[in-house]
Amino acid sequence: ENAQLKDIISHAKEYGFVYPSSEIYDGLQAVYDYGAYGVELKNNLKRLWWETMTRVHENIVGIDAAIFMHPTTWKASGHVDSFNDPMIDNKDSKKRYRADVLVEEHAAKLENEGKVEEAKQLTAALARLLEAEDLAGVRDLIVNTGITCPISGTTNWTDVRQFNLMFSTQVGSVAEDASTIYLRPETAQGIFVNFLNVQKTARMKVPFGIAQIGKAFRNEIVARQFIFRMREFEQMEMQFFVRPGTELDWYKQWAETRMNWHLALGTPAEKLRKHDHEKLAHYANAAMDIEYEFPFGFKEVEGIHSRTDFDLKSHQEFSKKKQQYFDPEVNQNYIPYVIETSIGADRLFLLTLCNAYTEEKSEEKSRTYLKFHPAIAPVKAAILPITKKDGLPEKAQEIVELLKYDFNIIYEEAASIGKRYARQDLIGTPFCIAVDHQTLEDNTVTIRHRDTTEQERVAISELHGRIAEATSF
Ligand code: ATP
Numbered sequence: 001e002n003a004q005l006k007d008i009i010s011h012a013k014e015y016g017f018v019y020p021s022s023e024i025y026d027g028l029q030a031v032y033d034y035g036a037y038g039v040e041l042k043n044n045l046k047r048l049w050w051e052t053m054t055r056v057h058e059n060i061v062g063i064d065a066a067i068f069m070h071p072t073t074w075k076a077s078g079h080v081d082s083f084n085d086p087m088i089d090n091k092d093s094k095k096r097y098r099a100d101v102l103v104e105e106h107a108a109k110l111e112n113e114g115k116v117e118e119a120k121q122l123t124a125a126l127a128r129l130l131e132a133e134d135l136a137g138v139r140d141l142i143v144n145t146g147i148t149c150p151i152s153g154t155t156n157w158t159d160v161r162q163f164n165l166m167f168s169t170q171v172g173s174v175a176e177d178a179s180t181i182y183l184r185p186e187t188a189q190g191i192f193v194n195f196l197n198v199q200k201t202a203r204m205k206v207p208f209g210i211a212q213i214g215k216a217f218r219n220e221i222v223a224r225q226f227i228f229r230m231r232e233f234e235q236m237e238m239q240f241f242v243r244p245g246t247e248l249d250w251y252k253q254w255a256e257t258r259m260n261w262h263l264a265l266g267t268p269a270e271k272l273r274k275h276d277h278e279k280l281a282h283y284a285n286a287a288m289d290i291e292y293e294f295p296f297g298f299k300e301v302e303g304i305h306s307r308t309d310f311d312l313k314s315h316q317e318f319s320k321k322k323q324q325y326f327d328p329e330v331n332q333n334y335i336p337y338v339i340e341t342s343i344g345a346d347r348l349f350l351l352t353l354c355n356a357y358t359e360e361k362s363e364e365k366s367r368t369y370l371k372f373h374p375a376i377a378p379v380k381a382a383i384l385p386i387t388k389k390d391g392l393p394e395k396a397q398e399i400v401e402l403l404k405y406d407f408n409i410i411y412e413e414a415a416s417i418g419k420r421y422a423r424q425d426l427i428g429t430p431f432c433i434a435v436d437h438q439t440l441e442d443n444t445v446t447i448r449h450r451d452t453t454e455q456e457r458v459a460i461s462e463l464h465g466r467i468a469e470a471t472s473f
Contacts (some may be wrong), residue, residue: 004295040378060209065190076318084162090149135160183217210239234345241336283310302343310336370428375473380407381431396435
């Protein structure tokens with residue numbers, strides 16, 4: 001892991017954003033918990049996504065489907081048969097690896113050593129073998145290239161096998177007729193199986209969308225890079241149902257809308273890029289990712305996919321229930337086509353953290369602060385009496401009362417004012433409000449701004465309006 005990512009991970013832990021899960025037992029790989037400021041930040045991101053999807057678009061409504069679904073769902077979606085990664089085990093270390101990742105990492109190493117041509121040939125060979133689903137060929141490539149296990153250092157590899165990423169569990173008691181069900185690996189299917197329920201009960205007309213935020217589970221084998229790839233994570237997905245033939249226009253439109261959303265959140269344009277998929281999944285007729293430049297390179301944050309009528313058609317086949325919509329405008333029954341936008345809440349969280357993390361070093365002072373857009377900052381303002389006496393705490397509490405019903409506010413009276421400012425910088429609070437003796441006389445306070453550290457004098461009566469304006473999106 002590179003140095004910058006390491007700094008961000010330890011900052012996230014030290015200042016109450018993200019901890020390893022069940023840390024007292026040395027953690028659980030690829031599972032994380034969110035702390036006091038982390039949960040606020042994550043909730044703010046989710047709320048912002050939800051509001052810009054459902055409230056701003058009058059033709060998008062939300063649902064909250066269950067994590068457990070009828071097992072046939074995952075037959076119809078293709079996950080039982082093809083949601084696989086090619087895995088290989090080293091016989092000496094007994095460690096399991098993703099075969100494709102082993103090859104890619106070896107190619108990256110060759111490239112670093114200046115063996116660019118060799119690296120290119122290796123990745124091209126891998127792509128050909130994966131395309132042909134030639135698993136024996138992938139193993140031969142690993143052995144013949146002399147790729148060694150990072151732990152044992154040997155080339156003693158097993159065969160390559162497909163490994164399904166879905167977690168399964170049992171419903172019902174084992175003695176009776178227990179049956180295997182899965183923890184959903186994506187939230188999308190909960191939307192597809194409810195397509196007609198929502199369309200009818202919310203009285204929607206095509207084109208319309210259904211949005212959902214919820215947990216998804218994948219048994220990721222290569223689990224690294226902090227919360228970038230987790231085994232339990234949260235997705236924010238929106239499936240937009242359109243008339244067949246209009247899908248590529250909608251696809252373009254959604255790609256643009258989503259890119260603008262990221263820009264509005266303060267992510268700089270040069271850190272974002274679109275990446276069109278060259279190789280499309282069997283169900284898609286267009287697909288792209290929005291990528292962000294993480295400390296470990298440009299990586300997918302959000303996917304925008306034109307999924308055709310694949311899912312609804314497949315559910316119609318498996319359920320024997322018609323999944324058609326009657327379109328009065330063209331007087332026709334059809335299965336709508338779908339454009340989906342799919343983003344991981346945790347991955348967006350990581351983007352936000354990486355983007356906000358700022359180390360400022362100059363001759364006079366150095367400081368670290370989190371430059372969050374005020375709309376998503378976990379704490380909006382800290383109310384700080386400059387001393388603990390002379391009635392300043394009481395006055396400061398009056399201000400807390402004034403603001404706390406609308407904003408997440410912190411009150412702090414311990415330590416010097418400079419130390420308290422520094423602490424708020426570390427959790428990304430945009431405004432520090434200092435209450436001093438003058439406040440008692442004229443009802444004004446000092447606002448200290450996080451990014452510039454500039455201070456200004458403002459009337460208490462103006463505070464609510466000022467914060468509301470700055471934290472609106
Ligand atoms: P990747 O190629 O990174 O595995 P994917 O193409 O499988 O991702 P999708 O199935 O399209 O991802 O999922 C949509 C979004 O869900 C991704 O853009 C990402 O933000 C998020 N996501 C997917 N898998 C994970 C995971 N294991 N941990 C955290 N977020 C994830």
